[in-house]
Amino acid sequence: MTVYSEELFKRVFTVYGHNFDTAGETSTEIKSILKGLEIDSDIIRRALVVAFEAEMNVVMYANIGTVSFVITDEAIDIEVADEGPGIPDIEQAMQEGFSTASDEMREKGFGFGMGLPNIKKNSDVLKIESDVGKGTKLLARIRLDSNA
Amino acid sequence: MREITHAFKIDRDKCRGKLACMGRCPTQALRVKDGKAEVISELCIDCGNCLKACPSGAISATTHSLKAVWKNKYKVAVPSPVLFSQFPDGISSAQIIEGLKSIGFDAVYILSVENALVNKAIREFVAQWKGPFPLIPPYCPVIVRLIQVAYPGMIGQLLPIEVQRELAGREAKRKYAKMLGISTDEVAAIHVTPCQAKSISIVEPAEGAKSYLDGGIGISDVYNAILTYAQSSKESESKIPEKDIFFSAEMFQGVLRGQRRNLHGFHYIPLTGLRNVIHVFDDVEKGKMRLVDFLECYACWGGCTNGNLTVDNFYVARSKLHRLVTELPEKSPVIEAEVEKRYSSQDFFLKAPLKPRSIKGDMGNLKERIKRIKEAEAILTTLPGLNCGLCGAPSCKALANDIASGEAKKTDCIFFSKDRLDRLRSIYLTNKK
Ligand SMILES: Nc1ncnc2c1ncn2[C@@H]1O[C@H](COP(=O)(O)OP(=O)(O)O)[C@@H](O)[C@H]1O
Ligand SMILES: [Mg+2]
Numbered sequence: 001m002t003v004y005s006e007e008l009f010k011r012v013f014t015v016y017g018h019n020f021d022t023a024g025e026t027s028t029e030i031k032s033i034l035k036g037l038e039i040d041s042d043i044i045r046r047a048l049v050v051a052f053e054a055e056m057n058v059v060m061y062a063n064i065g066t067v068s069f070v071i072t073d074e075a076i077d078i079e080v081a082d083e084g085p086g087i088p089d090i091e092q093a094m095q096e097g098f099s100t101a102s103d104e105m106r107e108k109g110f111g112f113g114m115g116l117p118n119i120k121k122n123s124d125v126l127k128i129e130s131d132v133g134k135g136t137k138l139l140a141r142i143r144l145d146s147n148a
Numbered sequence: 149m150r151e152i153t154h155a156f157k158i159d160r161d162k163c164r165g166k167l168a169c170m171g172r173c174p175t176q177a178l179r180v181k182d183g184k185a186e187v188i189s190e191l192c193i194d195c196g197n198c199l200k201a202c203p204s205g206a207i208s209a210t211t212h213s214l215k216a217v218w219k220n221k222y223k224v225a226v227p228s229p230v231l232f233s234q235f236p237d238g239i240s241s242a243q244i245i246e247g248l249k250s251i252g253f254d255a256v257y258i259l260s261v262e263n264a265l266v267n268k269a270i271r272e273f274v275a276q277w278k279g280p281f282p283l284i285p286p287y288c289p290v291i292v293r294l295i296q297v298a299y300p301g302m303i304g305q306l307l308p309i310e311v312q313r314e315l316a317g318r319e320a321k322r323k324y325a326k327m328l329g330i331s332t333d334e335v336a337a338i339h340v341t342p343c344q345a346k347s348i349s350i351v352e353p354a355e356g357a358k359s360y361l362d363g364g365i366g367i368s369d370v371y372n373a374i375l376t377y378a379q380s381s382k383e384s385e386s387k388i389p390e391k392d393i394f395f396s397a398e399m400f401q402g403v404l405r406g407q408r409r410n411l412h413g414f415h416y417i418p419l420t421g422l423r424n425v426i427h428v429f430d431d432v433e434k435g436k437m438r439l440v441d442f443l444e445c446y447a448c449w450g451g452c453t454n455g456n457l458t459v460d461n462f463y464v465a466r467s468k469l470h471r472l473v474t475e476l477p478e479k480s481p482v483i484e485a486e487v488e489k490r491y492s493s494q495d496f497f498l499k500a501p502l503k504p505r506s507i508k509g510d511m512g513n514l515k516e517r518i519k520r521i522k523e524a525e526a527i528l529t530t531l532p533g534l535n536c537g538l539c540g541a542p543s544c545k546a547l548a549n550d551i552a553s554g555e556a557k558k559t560d561c562i563f564f565s566k567d568r569l570d571r572l573r574s575i576y577l578t579n580k581k
Binding site for chain 1: 280300301302303304430433434435436438439504506507511514515517518521522524549
């Protein structure tokens with residue numbers, strides 16, 4: 001038997017690739033919603049790190065993407081799907097320090113290869129699927145009853 | 149919920165509802181109802197922006213009577229290092245200390261050792277800390293409250309090491325109680341503070357525990373008395389060398405340079421001014437500044453020497469601090485010996501863990517809370533988005549939230565109520581024909 005958790009809140013944001021001016025706005029909005037709900041502060045912190053890193057990967061590597069932010073009675077689900085180059089070797093991308101970021105991005109303070117590892121560290125469930133040449137889909141779940 | 153004591157209060161009679169405070173409040177803690185400003189206590193972080201913004205002189209610092217404190221058998225002043233930077237050239241530190249005694253203090257406790265102790269504790273703590281980074285020290289009460297209210301996710305980044313002034317209060321009570329053979333309760337330790345926020349942190353500590361200090365008195369409150377005393381005081385006092393009072397430069401390093409030198413070898417960033425701090429915190433909370441070990445933040449631009457209860461010009465005061473530091477040895481065997489003795493036997497951690505401040509009290513279960521934010525979002529789409537403030541909330545978004553939680557009505561927006569406009573006309577345009 002499968003028990004489906006009830007979707008209580010959903011919001012979808014569009015994130016534009018290569019646009020550093022508005023980068024981070026989606027995760028700021030997600031934080032503001034979670035804060036308004038008085039969700040446990042540590043869960044907010046984790047959700048914010050996950051959302052920000054995933055959002056930034058779209059900005060840095062993809063052309064366009066959507067962040068769908070869902071709250072169920074059990075968890076916060078952050079699903080990020082983009083149209084972009086995709087990740088040829090996910091296992092390698094998950095390693096701390098691995099990065100294909102350009103020097104220009106590094107100058108902006110990104111590209112230390114800690115994004116995906118930090119997403120992993122701060123979520124309870126993480127799934128990444130990628131089609132090289134087409135895009136990447138990432139689903140991170142943070143359980144509302146979890147303690148980091 | 150128990151009412152939180154705050155650093156500033158609004159005089160309703162003087163308030164003319166000019167909205168300036170509301171726009172300057174970093175946590176959107178102010179509303180203007182019926183032409184009078186009101187504070188949402190849970191959101192106020194005691195920064196004092198409202199006081200500076202108010203064009204009507206309606207906001208003032210709260211005073212806490214020290215009457216009860218003065219009744220104590222023995223009263224010890226624990227001055228902030230900033231005090232010694234405030235007086236004109238020619239007035240020595242010894243005269244400042246005697247000036248404090250002339251007001252009624254029985255003794256003056258200098259916190260050189262506590263500075264050295266805290267420095268050591270910080271260095272060791274930072275070296276073994278595994279994250280999250282950056283660590284943020286809790287020395288500025290406004291910064292602590294800002295995190296508790298607006299950046300709850302960063303609460304784990306607050307350095308859990310006690311503030312110098314608190315440790316000095318604890319030690320002063322111990323020392324004089326022992327010396328006089330009385331109980332520590334009979335010794336009152338009073339901080340001579342450069343800012344209102346520190347006074348409030350004694351009355352209402354952010355961690356909810358009881359302060360070691362018994363009260364705070366502003367530098368500006370004792371300034372004239374000290375000055376008058378010093379100008380008529382004995383020649384001999386002015387001859388006591390600074391190094392016999394402070395022993396080492398460590399006394400002033402903190403207010404002058406923060407932890408820069410102490411944390412040599414770590415990635416350290418000092419940050420002052422609430423607006424700058426907020427700007428950087430927006431990045432920190434997204435995990436963007438993980439490579440920084442230590443972010444030392446103060447709400448006042450320039451740090452404590454620019455506190456709202458200081459008297460002298462910030463730049464002049466800084467130059468005096470620089471001079472004091474150059475006159476003092478880097479380290480002193482007296483301080484080192486004290487540190488050696490106390491470091492292993494005393495506790496330097498905060499009295500209780502810091503927690504986020506609960507803002508709205510009981511808001512119902514998750515479903516109810518979500519229903520409310522959905523309502524707020526729906527309301528927001530119908531509002532003009534001008535953030536004019538005439539409804540009495542700092543932004544349309546704040547009004548939408550207030551409406552959804554039953555604190556305001558849609559007709560508070562002038563676009564939806566002619567009565568509201570008439571009402572505002574009667575409040576703001578009376579006597580202006
Ligand atoms: N959405 C994405 N599309 C394409 N490549 C990606 C995406 N996200 C991550 N990557 C690849 O995985 C690498 C590691 O990502 P991450 O851990 O976030 O570190 P960083 O972004 O600092 O390089 C990136 O350098 C990039 O090559
Ligand atoms: Mg990344």
